[in-house]
Amino acid sequence: MSAPVPNATHAPALRSWVKSANAPGAEFPIQNLPFAVFSSTTGSLHPPRCGVGIGDQILDVGACADLMGDALARAAADACRAPSLNDLMRLGQPAASALRHRLSQLLAAGSEARDAVAAALIPLSQAELHLPVRIGGYTDFYASVHHATNVGRLMRPDNPLLPNYKYVPIGYNGRASSVRVSGEPVRRPRGQTKGPGEAAPTFGPSLRLDYEVELGLYIGAPSMRDEAIPVGSAWDHVFGFSLLNDWSARDIQSWEYQPLGPFLSKSFATTVSPWVVTADALIPFRVPAAHREAADPQPLPYLFSSTDQESGGVHVMLEASLCTRRMAQLGLPAMRLSRSTSAGLYWTFGQMVAHHTSNGCALDTGDLLGSGTVSGEAEGAQGALLELTAGGSRPLHLEATGEQRSFLEDGDEVTLSGRCEREGFVSIGFGECRAAILPAHGASASEPTHAR
Amino acid sequence: MSAPVPNATHAPALRSWVKSANAPGAEFPIQNLPFAVFSSTTGSLHPPRCGVGIGDQILDVGACADLMGDALARAAADACRAPSLNDLMRLGQPAASALRHRLSQLLAAGSEARDAVAAALIPLSQAELHLPVRIGGYTDFYASVHHATNVGRLMRPDNPLLPNYKYVPIGYNGRASSVRVSGEPVRRPRGQTKGPGEAAPTFGPSLRLDYEVELGLYIGAPSMRDEAIPVGSAWDHVFGFSLLNDWSARDIQSWEYQPLGPFLSKSFATTVSPWVVTADALIPFRVPAAHREAADPQPLPYLFSSTDQESGGVHVMLEASLCTRRMAQLGLPAMRLSRSTSAGLYWTFGQMVAHHTSNGCALDTGDLLGSGTVSGEAEGAQGALLELTAGGSRPLHLEATGEQRSFLEDGDEVTLSGRCEREGFVSIGFGECRAAILPAHGASASEPTHAR
Structure with missing residues (x-):
């Protein structure tokens, strides 16, 4: 092939x-x-x-x-x-x-x-x-080394990237039933959180609600149980791609995630765009797999094919923008928060498919694979507020209204967009993946819902 | 109620x-x-x-x-x-x-x-x-404090239990499509593993294949998105229970699980019994929630109801037994490996349901919630080989054949059974949850498949 x-x-x-x-x-x-x-x-x-x-x-x-x-x-x-x-x-x-x-x-x-x-x-x-697809299984990967490094740095400043990262396309099972289509609002989740100086956790609305810019892949032709899809054949199983926003409650996440990973911090909502851009339409925008540093290990054989190295990447420019309630009231346009490309992912989608099935796990038609947050190295290429605000410590200034944001507030609307461009080809778009934040159910005046 | x-x-x-x-x-x-x-x-x-x-x-x-x-x-x-x-x-x-x-x-x-x-x-x-149920979502909890402590001790001898354990009913999303019914064999998974002294991981058949004795709960009446089920009403959503074997590849798990939790180490197979024992049939075997030590925190209000504390536990005696290929050839009976009760779970099923929906995540009819490995304190009450053999360091001696087991070998058959007994009531059984291990696909002579 x-x-x-x-x-x-x-x-x-x-x-x-x-x-x-x-x-x-x-x-x-x-x-x-x-x-x-x-x-x-x-x-x-x-x-x-x-x-x-x-x-x-x-x-x-x-x-x-x-x-x-x-x-x-x-x-x-x-x-x-x-x-x-x-x-x-x-x-x-x-x-x-x-x-x-x-x-x-x-x-x-x-x-x-x-x-x-x-x-x-x-x-x-x-x-x-x-919602375009009946999604049986939803798996979210962590394929951007820049995202993994940025997040890891907040938790382990001297050792941001875990030793398995450059060997294993890290992923976890998400909650398929929580996936919804663009336009449906997202209610701020409640959950257990424990602040740094607090002796015990409390239960209430998340105060560190975030979005994540991702590309989502839909499986077309299914694989059989006990069948590993070779990385070189992975695209035979790829129907197409959507925009994906993996909403995340950072305060719930940091308290719950050891030792079995994120759960309620993610399962309240995931938003996808209504449009599925086909694998065929993306052919002109296929690129080589992202460059590995000289010191990096080669992918293990089950994750390596020369075809995948040559053309397993996909160059989609992804943008996130924010429109606060005040901006909407004033008729101001949404403000762009980030711009990054999926071409920079450390792991290709073919590697994700091969890894996912390498233990014999079947992939079914309609299964959704998220790329994980697509971040780049450059300023403004970070696909989540957690990264853009250094864990909330450097709030964004929204110049048009004078507002600040560490994390999302009620009434904020986040829109993702995606576009493929290449010299000599007609550019194509992904539509939009958009949702506004509703206040938590039962939030009382004594429970602040402003980001901390 | x-x-x-x-x-x-x-x-x-x-x-x-x-x-x-x-x-x-x-x-x-x-x-x-x-x-x-x-x-x-x-x-x-x-x-x-x-x-x-x-x-x-x-x-x-x-x-x-x-x-x-x-x-x-x-x-x-x-x-x-x-x-x-x-x-x-x-x-x-x-x-x-x-x-x-x-x-x-x-x-x-x-x-x-x-x-x-x-x-x-x-x-x-x-x-x-x-397979009795069309399972849309499968969540696996970690509700046995004895299991969590035993596993934690292998990784962190001086600090086995993480600080969140006694506050959060820890769980993660499993792979629903991998759930199969008793009797279907389980193929040994392949995957990335990295031994303690090894510089880099290798890919091959898991050498530390294990089972986990669990009870599985099936959701009957669904909940709505953004609706939190109060712990006191949780049983209105419980249809019944099955035996559940959460097969686990320990060597794949220990290498992959940071920071997003277990993935391929679990997603190759989960076996359930064909029989679903109804919530009604279990009423005589409801017991108080497991005793919390004096130093333990009270459950947060969203996890507390007096009804749940009084009768939220379920007393099912669970057993695991092993029949090796040699035992089968000699016509010997399976050997019991463990015996433990779900009455000892630190978190009740009502608390698991309330926690799962506390962020607004909907539970749908047919969703499966695993208890996590049901282990007790006593000798022989550990529901996984990882615990019974202290991480493989103390192999079990199978007296009938003179064989040893640290982890499962090809041809081994594991059977779970469950029984409820109470003075003055007729005892009831759960049938069996059974599967044999097939060799890994493509395992060559150069790749040992004996447990290490």
């Missing part, structure tokens, strides 16, 4: 008869074609089904099944009548690629079926987007 | 017209009525459905729906036609209790419907038992 090569569906000259798809900076040009699950908010009501984003429209793919031609694309289009992407994803990469290829033809300028396809387009302004 | 009181379905004088149910020491007397999902291995084939164990028979509950009388019991019996217990469990405790009450009448000596019910009985010898 050699590195994937961009094909006709990525051609920069390719344009769509859907005019908004050709606008400069459009997130969903014809080179993207991300999937979502949608329902119409106007006209005839129908149950949620799978669609593809094109410009400012979403295409009801199942409604175009008769236009598919070849059997594989037809089967894939038929699977899009379901209320989640799982049926489509389970068909595997060849089917997803066949569908993409045909949809690209149908949506391209000069398409012979323009009228029939146009009848299946719904403006995004009239669509509600749902 | 006061402590539950045994009712007519627990009456020791109650006997069944199914003779085998009245045999001394029967696991499934009429006072038990545990649920399972079964299919017949002879006669007319039918898809898996829900049944109730009685003596050496299983009752096809759905086939008895017309005999139910009241509407709640009827709805519960109808739900038993499904291939998992989830539909029944979702109906909640009143429905499960109504069904139990009616089944008890139908199966009692003198039942007016004996002939009709007898037609729906299948001998267990002609039934295949399946």
Whole structure:
């Protein structure tokens, strides 16, 4: 298996008869074609089904099944009548690629079926987007060495990175049932916390509520129990990617996490974007695995393939922005907090998939793998407030309003966005992953909910 | 809500017209009525459905729906036609209790419907038992202070118990898709391990494969997102309990677990018994919460209710036994390794449910909560080889064959059993939770698979 090569569906000259798809900076040009699950908010009501984003429209793919031609694309289009992407994803990469290829033809300028396809387009302004995937298992990795180092430094200044980090793609099982789609608010969790000088813990609203900028990978073709996926074949099981915000209550986390890892500090909410950008759409943005320092160990053989080293990285620029309640009231735009690239991850997604299955653990269609917080070395490339504020000790100044933030306050809205750009190719976007913080249930006046 | 009181379905004088149910020491007397999902291995084939164990028979509950009388019991019996217990469990405790009450009448000596019910009985010898529940989330706790202390002592001899233990019911998210039913073999996992004197890790079959004796709780009535279940109401959400073996690769675990907890060392396999003993059947065996030492903190208010303190414990005697390949070849019986009671758990199941939902995390029907390894203080009350052999340093001598065991070897079969006994009540059993170890895939002669 050699590195994937961009094909006709990525051609920069390719344009769509859907005019908004050709606008400069459009997130969903014809080179993207991300999937979502949608329902119409106007006209005839129908149950949620799978669609593809094109410009400012979403295409009801199942409604175009008769236009598919070849059997594989037809089967894939038929699977899009379901209320989640799982049926489509389970068909595997060849089917997803066949569908993409045909949809690209149908949506391209000069398409012979323009009228029939146009009848299946719904403006995004009239669509509600749902959680796109029925997620059976959710695993969160820790693949950014910069994040691991920054977090480790707060806890162990002289020994930030644990000895296993450069050998093991560290991960843990998250709570799949807590994953929700962009737009649904997140309630501030309550939990046990114990401050540095306190003799005993207390129970109340988290005072150190944080977000984490991540990329999420959805498994397409499943693996069998007792079957290890070789790192060189990992992408055969990758359907696509979403933005992922792994909300974290830092005060709950630091008290609970020994010895079995984070639990309630994470399981209250995880937000994903509604759009799943396919592995095919990302081919032009595949890059070599991140550079390892000379002193670093080589990946163990089960984590090494030359293909993966050459093209196992993915270059998605990720941004987090914050809009406080006051900023919203004043009509001010959200303020960017960070900007980082998934190309810098120490472990590739192929290595994560190979590691996850190396003990015989099966991966099922719809399983979600988070990258862990995507942070970089540069100033402003840290994907969580914990890092940006040095554990809360250096609050951010929000110049537009004069506010400060160590951690999130009630009414704050965090939005993640993602974009792939490369010279000679049309850039593509990921949509947004957004949620606002609601006050804790039962929070009384005696319980402060301001970040400490 | 006061402590539950045994009712007519627990009456020791109650006997069944199914003779085998009245045999001394029967696991499934009429006072038990545990649920399972079964299919017949002879006669007319039918898809898996829900049944109730009685003596050496299983009752096809759905086939008895017309005999139910009241509407709640009827709805519960109808739900038993499904291939998992989830539909029944979702109906909640009143429905499960109504069904139990009616089944008890139908199966009692003198039942007016004996002939009709007898037609729906299948001998267990002609039934295949399946995974009883569709498990969406699996959480494993760490509720035995003796286990936590024993394991902690191996790692931190002078400070075995971490400071959070007596405040926080420690738990972590397990891998739901790896849960399988008793009888399915477990393949020895491969993984990264690093021995004490080794400069770098290597990848190969685990050499420190272990079991863990646990009790598993299945959630019946679900909770809502952002809803914390009060500890005093926790049992309204408990459908029942199974035996659970949380297989663990200790060498993979010790290398991977910092800082995010166990992952691949556990996710290769978890085995549950096919029978779910209902919360109702366990009422006579409810006991006060385990005694806290005078120096121990009181549970925080969200983990405290007087009812829970008075009757939140469950007294199930759990046993683990081992049959090596050689013992099987010689026709020798399995050897008991340990015997411990869940009455000694530091945290009650009610506290685990309350803690799990205290941050707003929803629990869904079919979610599985493991107790963590059930160990006691006494000699032979340790529910894992790690504890029984002091980390492998004091191998067990298997007198019958002259073999030794530090950890499990290929061909070893581990069986868990559970039994409730109380003076004045008929004792009930949990069936068995059994699996044999298969060699690692691709293990070559150069890779030893004997325990070190």
